[in-house]
Amino acid sequence: MAARIRVSPSPHISEGLSTRKVMFDVIIGLVPAMIGAVYFFRHYAIILILTCVISSVVTELLCNLIRKVERPFESLGDLSAIVTGIILAFSVPPSLPIWAAVIGSVFAIAIGKMVFGGLGCNIFNPAMVGRAFLTASFGMLMTTWVVPATVDADMPTISASNVSVDARTQATPLAQSKEVQKKDIDKEIVNKQMGAMLFGEVGGCLGETSAVALLIGGIYLLIRKTITFHIPLAVLVSTSVFGGICYLINSDAYVSPLVHLSSGGLLLGAFFIATDPVTAPLTRRGMWVFGIGVGALVMLIRVVGEYPEGAMYSILLMNAVTPLIDRFCRKVPAGGKPNV
Amino acid sequence: MKTDRKGSFTFPGGVHPSDKKNLTADSKIQYGFTGKESAIMLCQHIGAVCQPLVSKSDEVEEGQKIGENEAFVSAPVHCPIKGKVKGIELRPHAVLGRSEAIIIEGDSEERARRPSEGEDVFGSAFDESQYTSEQICQAIREAGIVGMGGAGFPTAVKIGINAKQPKEVLIVNGCECEPYITCDYRIMLEWTYKILAGVRLAQKVSGCSKVLIAIEDNKPEAIEAMSEAISKLSMDGKIGIAAVKTKYPQGGERQLIKSVLKRNVPTGGIPPMIGVLVLNVATTAAIAEAVVEGTALTHRVVTVTGEGIKEPSNYYAAIGTSVEELIDFSGGLTEEAVEVILGGPMMGISIADLSTPITKTTGAITVLTREQIGEAKFSGRQTACIRCGRCLLACPENLNPTKIAHAVKNNMLDLAKKYYISGCMECGACSYVCPANIELTGYIKTGKILIAKEKKTNAE
Ligand code: SF4
Ligand code: SF4
Numbered sequence: 001m002a003a004r005i006r007v008s009p010s011p012h013i014s015e016g017l018s019t020r021k022v023m024f025d026v027i028i029g030l031v032p033a034m035i036g037a038v039y040f041f042r043h044y045a046i047i048l049i050l051t052c053v054i055s056s057v058v059t060e061l062l063c064n065l066i067r068k069v070e071r072p073f074e075s076l077g078d079l080s081a082i083v084t085g086i087i088l089a090f091s092v093p094p095s096l097p098i099w100a101a102v103i104g105s106v107f108a109i110a111i112g113k114m115v116f117g118g119l120g121c122n123i124f125n126p127a128m129v130g131r132a133f134l135t136a137s138f139g140m141l142m143t144t145w146v147v148p149a150t151v152d153a154d155m156p157t158i159s160a161s162n163v164s165v166d167a168r169t170q171a172t173p174l175a176q177s178k179e180v181q182k183k184d185i186d187k188e189i190v191n192k193q194m195g196a197m198l199f200g201e202v203g204g205c206l207g208e209t210s211a212v213a214l215l216i217g218g219i220y221l222l223i224r225k226t227i228t229f230h231i232p233l234a235v236l237v238s239t240s241v242f243g244g245i246c247y248l249i250n251s252d253a254y255v256s257p258l259v260h261l262s263s264g265g266l267l268l269g270a271f272f273i274a275t276d277p278v279t280a281p282l283t284r285r286g287m288w289v290f291g292i293g294v295g296a297l298v299m300l301i302r303v304v305g306e307y308p309e310g311a312m313y314s315i316l317l318m319n320a321v322t323p324l325i326d327r328f329c330r331k332v333p334a335g336g337k338p339n340v
Numbered sequence: 341m342k343t344d345r346k347g348s349f350t351f352p353g354g355v356h357p358s359d360k361k362n363l364t365a366d367s368k369i370q371y372g373f374t375g376k377e378s379a380i381m382l383c384q385h386i387g388a389v390c391q392p393l394v395s396k397s398d399e400v401e402e403g404q405k406i407g408e409n410e411a412f413v414s415a416p417v418h419c420p421i422k423g424k425v426k427g428i429e430l431r432p433h434a435v436l437g438r439s440e441a442i443i444i445e446g447d448s449e450e451r452a453r454r455p456s457e458g459e460d461v462f463g464s465a466f467d468e469s470q471y472t473s474e475q476i477c478q479a480i481r482e483a484g485i486v487g488m489g490g491a492g493f494p495t496a497v498k499i500g501i502n503a504k505q506p507k508e509v510l511i512v513n514g515c516e517c518e519p520y521i522t523c524d525y526r527i528m529l530e531w532t533y534k535i536l537a538g539v540r541l542a543q544k545v546s547g548c549s550k551v552l553i554a555i556e557d558n559k560p561e562a563i564e565a566m567s568e569a570i571s572k573l574s575m576d577g578k579i580g581i582a583a584v585k586t587k588y589p590q591g592g593e594r595q596l597i598k599s600v601l602k603r604n605v606p607t608g609g610i611p612p613m614i615g616v617l618v619l620n621v622a623t624t625a626a627i628a629e630a631v632v633e634g635t636a637l638t639h640r641v642v643t644v645t646g647e648g649i650k651e652p653s654n655y656y657a658a659i660g661t662s663v664e665e666l667i668d669f670s671g672g673l674t675e676e677a678v679e680v681i682l683g684g685p686m687m688g689i690s691i692a693d694l695s696t697p698i699t700k701t702t703g704a705i706t707v708l709t710r711e712q713i714g715e716a717k718f719s720g721r722q723t724a725c726i727r728c729g730r731c732l733l734a735c736p737e738n739l740n741p742t743k744i745a746h747a748v749k750n751n752m753l754d755l756a757k758k759y760y761i762s763g764c765m766e767c768g769a770c771s772y773v774c775p776a777n778i779e780l781t782g783y784i785k786t787g788k789i790l791i792a793k794e795k796k797t798n799a800e
Contacts, residue, residue: 006679007690009782011768012708013357013519014717017775019726078723120724120776228729277728282740284732333763334352334738335594335607 019119023079025226029217030086030272036210037090044094045206051098053085055105063114080119084108087127087272090207091265091312092134095144103137104130124319125276128312135312204263211262218271227275230284234291235270235298236261242299254303266298269311279319286322286329293318347557349599350585353736355769357519357588357686359558363652364522364645369530371454371656373669378660379431379441379697380406380417385486386493387413392442398425403636405482406442415484415494415700420638420658421446432693434682441697444660455534455629455639455656462533462628464573468540473501476545476631483630484637484700489513489524489591489620490683492701495627498612499619501547508615510548511600512539512624514555514562515584515591518684521704523641524621526654528555528562531625532569538624539579541631546617551579553621554596558586588686589767593618595736607737607763622703637700644670648677648707657698663705664694676709678718685712686768716777723776731770731780737763741770745780748787753794756787764788 037045060081064072088108092101108130116122135142208214221227243257260266274280274294281290297314382390390407394400400419407417419442426443433439471479481496501507512535516524528535543551555563563583570579582600584590594605597616605611611618619627622640629635638659645652650671657666663680667673673680681688682702698705710718731741740759747755761784770780 004678005692005694007692008679008717008720009771009779009785010681010685010687010689010766011772011781012679012681012685012688012690012706012713012717013772014714014777015355015357015773016714016716017730017773018716018777019723019775022726022728022775118724120726228733277726280727282727282729282732282742284729287729330759331732331738331740333607333760334598334736335604335609335763338606338608338760338762 019078019080022226023083025221025224026083026272027079027086029221029224029226030083030090030207032213032216032220033090033207033210033268034086036213037094037206040209041094041206045089047098048092048094048096048101048206049086049089051101052089052105053082055102056081056085056088056109059106059109060114063110067114075118078119080113081109084113084126084130086207087125087268088130090268091127091131091205091273093142093144093204094206096134096141100134100138100141104134107133120278122278123322124316125273125279128273128316128319131312132316205265208263208265208268211267214267214271218267221271221275227271228284228287230287231275231280231291231294232270234288235266235274235295238292238295239266239298240295242296246299246303260299260302265311269294269298269315273311274315274318279322281322281325281329283326283329283331286325289325289329290318290322293321347583347585349554349582350587351590351595351598351736353734353738353769354587354589354595355734355772356586357772359586360520360645361522361525361558363520363647364643364654365525367522367526367653369526369641369654369656373655373657374421374446375658375661375665377426377446378420378423378444378658379429379662380419380444380660381431381433381439381441381697381699382407382417383433383436383439384417384492384659384699384701385415386491387411387415387497389440390414390417392428392440394425394442396425396427399423400425400444403638405484405636406444413494413497415486415496416482416636417442417484418636418638419444420660423447432691432696434689434691434696441660455633455635461632462537466533466537466540466632468537468544471541471544471631473545476541476627479631479634480545480627483626483635485623485626485630486637486700487620488622488626488640488701488703490687490701490703492699495619495623498610499542499546499617501545502612505612506615507546507548507612507617509550509552509601509617510539510543510546511582511593511596511616511618512542512551512553512621513591513593513596513618514553514559514566514621515596516559517556517586517588517591518686518688518704519588520645520706521643521684522645523643523654523703525559525562526643527625527641528559528621529565532565533573534625534628535566535621536569536573536575536579537632538626538628539619540575541627542617542619542624548617552582552600553579554582554584554600556586556590557583588769589736589765592736592765592767594765607760640698640700640702642666642698642702643704643706645704646677646681646707647709647712648674648679649705650674659700659702660697662695662697663691666698666705667694667707673707674709676711677707678710679708679713681706681708686772687766722778725774725776725778728775730773730775734769734773736767736769737765739763741780741784742778744787745778745783748783748790753787753791756784757791761787761791 108126112126112129113122240257243260246254294314298310301310388409388411394406402422404419406419423444423446426445430438431441485495486492642657681690744759768781
């Protein structure tokens with residue numbers, strides 16, 4: 001009898017959560033946007049998502065083999081590579097060639113995660129590292145937008161890009177908003193696209209276009225307590241506040257904050273990328289600082305900078321200062337600081 | 341007085357493990373159970389270890405004092421059964437490894453003690469004004485009463501009036517927030533009047549003006565029984581009942597004070613610093629017995645429970661009985677039993693040697709199966725922290741468990757102190773929620789031991 005009895009430190013029971021379950025929830029949260037992507041971009045979406053997921057998983061396995069870890073398949077079980085693959089696919093243009101998607105995924109996993117020591121040790125969100133690499137290396141491919149398959153052929157396409165891909169292309173609403181700023185086109189055209197943007201019938205990155213789908217997924221994560229509301233709320237509020245200020249100052253030059261909120265990866269970023277636990281602050285106070293920082297940087301980049309999107313860079317920048325935020329936003333014990 | 345049955349009092353943080361109380365909630369306290377021998381640990385409390393007052397082959401009486409220490413912070417130990425001293429030997433101790441115990445062999449015909457429980461002695465006939473504060477305090481000390489909720493701090497030391505820190509509120513802790521355990525629940529139902537008598541005595545010696553009995557709202561019957569008895573004694577308005585939210589660790593005294601009084605006990609401090617006295621319900625019952633009947637603390641109610649036990653039940657058992665005997669009495673272990681815990685699954689300590697005797701602070705023996713422990717925890721495999729922040733949200737002391745644990749893991753004790761390692765009450769909520777299955781509480785406990793050692797070597 002005694003042979004069966006084991007000893008272990010307390011507590012002896014657990015809630016039964018695992019990293020795998022947490023990641024699986026994130027994947028479920030991404031499903032609505034995935035459905036949206038497949039609906040709007042058809043085969044482009046399926047091919048891209050599969051490519052990114054498969055190459056992410058294979059890259060992680062290869063890295064494990066190179067590092068000679070004991071159980072090379074084990075880390076795949078936490079599903080984080082799949083999450084990275086999906087998010088990367090969501091944040092690139094639908095027309096991105098397969099080879100570019102593979103390169104992006106390899107970079108995301110190998111450089112964004114594995115060189116730091118794997119999940120939990122990385123400083124930057126791996127998918128955003130991959131996307132940044134693609135933007136830096138293949139800028140043209142990364143800014144060519146396919147018109148969703150569901151849009152009428154005679155809908156006006158504004159400042160269509162002259163890159164030769166086999167689909168109709170158009171500028172994203174945010175790219176147009178830069179042109180509004182330069183007085184090239186009327187802002188009304190952009191603001192009128194609001195309705196389309198909510199559902200995703202606009203040009204843009206694969207999984208970033210449908211605000212409604214992203215919101216549904218985000219709410220699912222909140223209900224499941226996979227994420228807390230702090231970061232998404234902070235990002236959304238600070239984006240609207242800064243966007244609102246610009247709009248109030250000069251509503252001719254700037255689009256309405258609603259456009260900012262529902263476009264250009266902001267929702268994807270707010271709910272799925274900025275909330276990546278590994279690269280966001282631990283404390284609640286830290287999360288507020290982080291989220292507000294992301295929102296402020298997004299608006300700064302969109303209004304002042306050259307890039308119309310901005311979510312990616314702001315998240316990466318805030319990732320970089322996360323250790324600093326954690327250091328300054330330490331928790332104070334419930335009973336106050338001990339006087340020793 | 342109408343009492344609110346839905347617990348509205350709560351504290352920030354905490355977790356919600358399944359309470360599993362149904363295994364033993366309806367099992368009445370069983371009397372008449374005696375072990376073959378009793379191993380009375382000389383160290384069952386916080387403070388100075390007792391010196392034996394008897395030696396081998398001495399005849400001992402039931403209730404006889406057999407160990408004592410003159411130090412202020414200490415509590416004597418007594419013999420639970422009539423018999424003979426077999427010797428003073430080392431016995432397994434859950435925390436200390438092996439520790440000295442006085443082994444008593446019982447006379448075979450000796451019958452187990454059965455305490456008076458009910459209204460006849462402790463009901464309306466009882467009047468606390470018969471006893472002076474000195475008498476009460478003396479009786480508590482002589483009876484060797486310690487905090488029976490688990491802490492084991494000598495009650496006589498903390499209960500008396502202290503001019504520098506006058507006590508205002510007495511909170512009687514009937515939360516029993518640990519899953520599985522029902523010993524406090526049973527005595528609240530079966531010893532209701534005894535508890536109330538103890539509460540009145542405690543109020544008298546401590547000088548508290550306000551008394552609140554705190555019970556978690558998953559025990560409506562206990563709340564009912566208590567308020568009924570209070571009305572019957574016409575003590576409404578003098579003794580209040582606070583139904584608190586069912587949440588672990590609601591029964592931690594710091595959390596309970598936060599819930600009921602909305603006040604924080606300073607980190608590293610104790611409740612009397614803010615004028616509060618917290619007593620466990622079992623402790624108050626022991627006080628009543630000691631003062632009214634002069635009985636020493638030699639028996640206590642123990643819940644033997646868990647999916648690994650064939651017939652889970654509550655016993656009135658002699659202190660010093662071995663875990664093995666209690667388990668055998670409950671039908672033995674099931675095939676699936678894999679872990680035997682002194683206490684509950686959250687804060688209890690698992691033991692390898694079933695000959696370990698129970699002490700004054702052992703409220704339960706919980707035997708878990710692999711299924712209850714869960715595959716991840718059973719395998720013991722910990723993965724990397726994904727910084728999800730769940731442990732921070734669960735921590736009732738508002739600490740940063742992952743940072744402390746990692747500091748300890750990397751042997752950076754100074755960093756651990758910067759994250760207020762001393763504020764940890766070792767409740768286990770952080771480890772309970774961690775998806776990476778990291779033994780955060782384990783690391784933190786290790787860190788505290790290392791820091792204590794460091795202090796000792798520095799002092800030398
Ligand atoms: S709960 Fe576990 S995984 Fe999450 S932050 Fe705490 S230690 Fe890390
Ligand atoms: S750090 Fe300590 S007090 Fe906080 S949850 Fe963990 S064990 Fe409990």
